Amino acid sequence: MTPRTRWTSAGTLTATLIAAAVLAACGGGGGGATPATPPTDTPLRVQLEKIGGYSTGLFGVSAAEIPAYDAASQRLFMVNAQAGKVDVLDLRVPASPVKIGEIDATAVLAGAEINSVAVHDGLVAVAIQAPVKTDPGRVALFRAADLALLGSAAVGAQPDMITFTPDGRTVLLANEGEPSDDYQIDPEGSISIVDVSTPATPVVRTAGFSAFNAQKAALQAAGVRVYGPNATVAQDLEPEYITVSADGRTAWATLQENNAFAKIDIASATVTDILPLGFKDHGVAGNELDASDTDGGTINIRTWPGVRGLYLPDSIASYSAGGQTYLVTANEGDARAxxxxxxxxxxxxxxxxxxxxxxxxxxxxxxxxxxxxxxxxxxxxxxxxxxxxxxxxxxxxxxxxxxxxxxxxxxxxxxxxxxxxxxxxxxxxxxxxxxxxxxxxxxxxxxxxxxxxxxxYGARSFSIWNADGQLVWDSGAEFERFLASADCKLGSARSIPCADFFNSGHDEGSAKDSRSDAKGPEPEGIAVGQVNGRTLAFIGLERMGGVLVYDITVPTAPRRLDYLNTREDWTTADPGTVLATAGDLGPEGLVFIPAARSPIGVPLLVVGNEVSGTTAVYRINATGGVR
Incomplete structure (x- = not known):
């Protein structure tokens, strides 16, 4: 298949599509018999409640990053980047997770470390980075129940994220392919598509970008950031995170530094489109930001004509509404350095x-x-x-x-x-x-x-896009405005005014406004799940901390439902000195556990906090919605 590049600009849904999404959200649909008892749809109310956690006791070394959950064994798998391993936690009692083992990548590749983990029905897949990050990495498969190594295979350089297709027969890896620190070696980015139906002998195919090398000038003109020195398109594109459609046929990868999506046909292992994401105009009402960290500690959220925010999304998730697939991104931002x-x-x-x-x-x-x-x-x-x-x-x-x-x-x-x-x-x-x-x-x-x-860098927001990379909705300035408002509270008891620590850093105390000059609250992790018939998005704010919850059932009209930030100590200059009581700092990865798979029969959210080295378990208390 010859790759084609679709260069699209931000757009909106058609009236028909909006109507379909609204109809689906309200419990309706086309065709079929009318149910004897019509479903009820009342406003959904959600409140996160921290019910448990696990601490590595390590501060600021990324000891808890990416979580994955296996319902059959009721085990949680948490990437511990500091150790280069995966910590395995018993989650049968979510209030008291206990470490019961670990997965060590060195048995697969000497000196290697694990970047990401995913689980599907008892099969654990890990993304392994080589000791020299520009060398090829590996994918390895383990049995969740006893952590036995089942098989492994070589993949691209620096596999940074891994995920399963819905049927569990295939895993995909985002091989970021970052250059060496001195920029002397710059491997190609790629997507590995791995058949794991026989775990002992995984079969790897590669969706690469070399077919786009001749289109560099056109891609740049369309808004794709291809700008590394002396780099081909394939070298410059750096896949960060992947999501897969519900039918398992299509995947999308964020190309974070390039401010674009890659669209992948899984059956043919081909990148079919590179979709530029454009920018947010911070000069218009609704897209304001606080641009300074040295303006007397004041909160100054205002429009700045001439300033444009590049979305540069990190995490991406997908869901269906009105028969269409939508992509949800946390627009963290990232600079090459x-x-x-x-x-x-x-x-x-x-x-x-x-x-x-x-x-x-x-x-x-x-x-x-x-x-x-x-x-x-x-x-x-x-x-x-x-x-x-x-x-x-x-x-x-x-x-x-x-x-x-x-x-x-x-x-x-x-x-x-x-x-x-x-x-x-x-x-x-x-x-x-x-x-x-x-x-x-x-x-x-x-x-x-x-x-x-x-x-x-970054749009200080989360966005919803259609399957062709067209912008459907963006949260605008809502994150910073909410954090500056009297409605926003911090701590497990929700008693500390957010405005007192607006745009604080995750590894420092008494740091009000310290991130306003950079990426603000810095949304990074995102998870999507169904609760009471509604589709919810959970967004982790890496720097400010905490998790925002939005109802995104209607893609054009998301609604904020809750925010919980369990950091307790906001004033100690070095939070690491009070780690045992500081709370959770620096959410990195999130995993949603639906009620049907939960150890306690109610939906849960698990968050890996890289700065505090802690795993947080949240109960999702919900009322209303579609019944």
Missing amino acids: WGEDNAAYWAGDASKGFVEEFRVKHLVNRSGWAGRAGNDLPPQLNALAAGGLLDPVTFGHCGAIAGNPGACRNDENLGRLNVTWTMGYRTNPDGSPMLFDATGAANPAGNRLMYDHLYS
């Missing part, structure tokens, strides 16, 4: 790394950026020009004039915001930078870039 610890790179050797993140105040300093040389000035940026300017038409709202960014670069405005220097400047028809002089006049002999827009 290779060679950041390499002195030679910062000394000017562009071959030793690639760092795209730069603060606005340094990017548009009217004196140029030479003063950052040897500190944090990327040599690739320095090779383009000697400084950057802000378009006074776009950024006149914060004081920019020709040749002078004015108050826009002040810390309390946009100065502290982290953006990518690789996008937003004006270019010539051939794609080369258009140059300006220091007065702001276009001049081929000049040495300044003109930034018409600034692109920040």
Whole structure:
């Protein structure tokens, strides 16, 4: 099959599709006999309640990341990145999980570590990264009941996430293929599609991206971020997370740094589409953000014309509504930062790394950026020009004039915001930078870039897309506005005002507003499940912490139902010193356990918290919904 690239822009559902989704959400449908007793549909109310947990006792070393659950053995499998293993917990009593074993990857590949785990009807699949991450990894299969190794096979470089198809016969791995830290080796990203129907002899097929190499310029023009130095398309695309359609025929992988989806036909093991995701306009009402971490500790959520947020989603899930498949993403954001610890790179050797993140105040300093040389000035940026300017038409709202960014670069405005220097400047028809002089006049002999827009990382939201990557709904500024409101409370008792610790970091105390210049609350993990006939999305906020719950049954009209953040200590400078009582910090991965598979007959949510090294078990208390 010849791959085709579909380049789509954000769109909306047709009236027919919306009506179908609403009808399905209300318990109706097309065809078939009318039930004798019509279903009732009352407003769903949900409250998360932490009922148990397990602690590794390790702080800040990613000792609890990705969970998976096996209903038959009632065992929870939690990736412990610090140990490079999977911790196995007995979840028969969810209030008191007990570690009963572990899965060690070194028996499969010496010196390796496990990045991800998935379970289907007693079969445990793990994604194993090689000791040298640019080398091929492996997939390994274990029996949940006794942890016996059943089989393994080679896959692509840096398998970062693994998932089963609904029938359990196939696993898919997102082989991220990140470059080496010095950028000397850059393996191709890929999707491994593995037949595990005979676990002793798994059969691997690879859906790669090499067929798109000749389409690099067209992909870039369409909005796919293909921008690594000297990289082919296949090298530059980095699959992060995968979801599979209910019929098991199609998969979608987030290409996080590339701000796109890959659409995969599972039967043919072919990437059929690369779908650019576009950006969020932070200059319009509803998409506001707090852009500074040094504005006196105040909460300043406002529009910023000229600032655009790249979605750059991490986790992705899928569900069906009205006969259509929808994709749900946690729009974390991520910057490429290779060679950041390499002195030679910062000394000017562009071959030793690639760092795209730069603060606005340094990017548009009217004196140029030479003063950052040897500190944090990327040599690739320095090779383009000697400084950057802000378009006074776009950024006149914060004081920019020709040749002078004015108050826009002040810390309390946009100065502290982290953006990518690789996008937003004006270019010539051939794609080369258009140059300006220091007065702001276009001049081929000049040495300044003109930034018409600034692109920040992540959308500080979660989104719903259709199967072709068109935006159906986005939460806009709701996360930050809710965290700043009097309705939001922290702690297991829900008694601590969220606003007192707005946009805090997950590994520090007394840190109000500390993440506003970066990615805000940083939504990362997402899980989707059915409760009382409604489809719910659970979104973990990596930095601020806690889990948001939304009813997404109608894709165009999600509704927030709850937020629980069980972090208890918000003031100790180093939470690791009070780890036993600090609570849960840094949610990374989430798994939903439906009532029918739950050890206690009610739905549960399990969260791996990478900073506190804790596993949290939440009971989902629900009333109402479709009965």
